[in-house]
Amino acid sequence: MSEIKISWWEPTDRERQWLRRYTSSADHKCEATRSYCNAKVELGEADILYTDSGYISGDRDNRKPPESDPRWPKACDACGRSFGDEDPHQLFGKQIYICQATGGRSTLDKAPVGACWDAWWISERRKEGPTGSGYMVGPDHRSLVVKLPGNHDWHIDSRASNCTKPDDSDHFCWVRTGRPEDGTLHVGKDGNTCSAGAGSIAVPGFHGFLHHGVLRSC
Ligand SMILES: [Zn+2]
Ligand SMILES: [Zn+2]
Ligand SMILES: [Zn+2]
Structure with missing residues (x-):
């Protein structure tokens, strides 16, 4: 890299969402990552829900599809271990930002x-x-x-x-x-x-x- 111009990004009221499964058990370690087993499938975009005080509501439990929905990941992305019924079903979201100069949109973890x-x-x-x-x-x-x-x-x-x-x-x-x-x-x-x-x-x-x-x- 030599030179990169700074670009300004502003938050939108939209988020990207994933269906996520992971192991919450402290005594299970993923054989591939040595962390917890984890898998995500992208769902798409949705409006962000805010709490009364204006914060992004992390509680999406009443918005997630039922556990019988076939789109939920079945196995860990890293090691392939199958998830059990006791492993959480989480609707995971990240706020989308927009670049003022180009109109490009991204979550912050993927921002250029x-x-x-x-x-x-x-x-x-x-x-x-x-x-x-x-x-x-x-x-x-x-x-x-x-x-x-x-x-x-x-x-x-x-x-x-x-x-x-x-x-x-x-x-x-x-x-x-x-x-x-x-x-x-x-x-x-x-x-x-x-x-x-x-x-x-x-x-x-x-x-x-x-x-x-x-x-x-x-
Ligand atoms: Zn230096
Ligand atoms: Zn200092
Ligand atoms: Zn794993």
């Missing part, structure tokens, strides 16, 4: 490198009050995330793992200016910050900077 969004589930409770890495909100009270190569999500407004002022919540380990909406988002160390790094981001397989709306590896 350079996609930027506000982690509203963090920021919406912090619209008033302090900002800083200790609160995971930036100067505009948003909590911005940028998709990096390797499907890593960079929470710009969070605390860096090598922060040198771990007891201070008000500084920004990464100082951001500009806006992701208009291509001016810029991340550096100019302002109330700590001594961690030089404003760059490092994850397995990628090290780079976000300068003037462009993600650039180094």
Whole structure:
């Protein structure tokens, strides 16, 4: 990767849904993944249901098809073990986002490198009050995330793992200016910050900077 422009993504009121089965038993381990057995079949899209307080309702139990529905996965995607009656039937959903520039739609786990969004589930409770890495909100009270190569999500407004002022919540380990909406988002160390790094981001397989709306590896 050389240079990738930041793109701005906004949440929609639609979600992608899957029929999911998994083992909930603590003493069973999948022979392929060493985690729990798991299988998902994509169902399609649906309107998101919200709770009275405006949160996405994770409870889809009254909306899922009956357990006799033949579309439910029969066996683990990884090891092929058959699910038993006691294993949960879950209607699983993920919010769909839309790219303002291209109209492209995606769930956040599949968003392209350079996609930027506000982690509203963090920021919406912090619209008033302090900002800083200790609160995971930036100067505009948003909590911005940028998709990096390797499907890593960079929470710009969070605390860096090598922060040198771990007891201070008000500084920004990464100082951001500009806006992701208009291509001016810029991340550096100019302002109330700590001594961690030089404003760059490092994850397995990628090290780079976000300068003037462009993600650039180094
Ligand atoms: Zn398995
Ligand atoms: Zn810091
Ligand atoms: Zn580098």
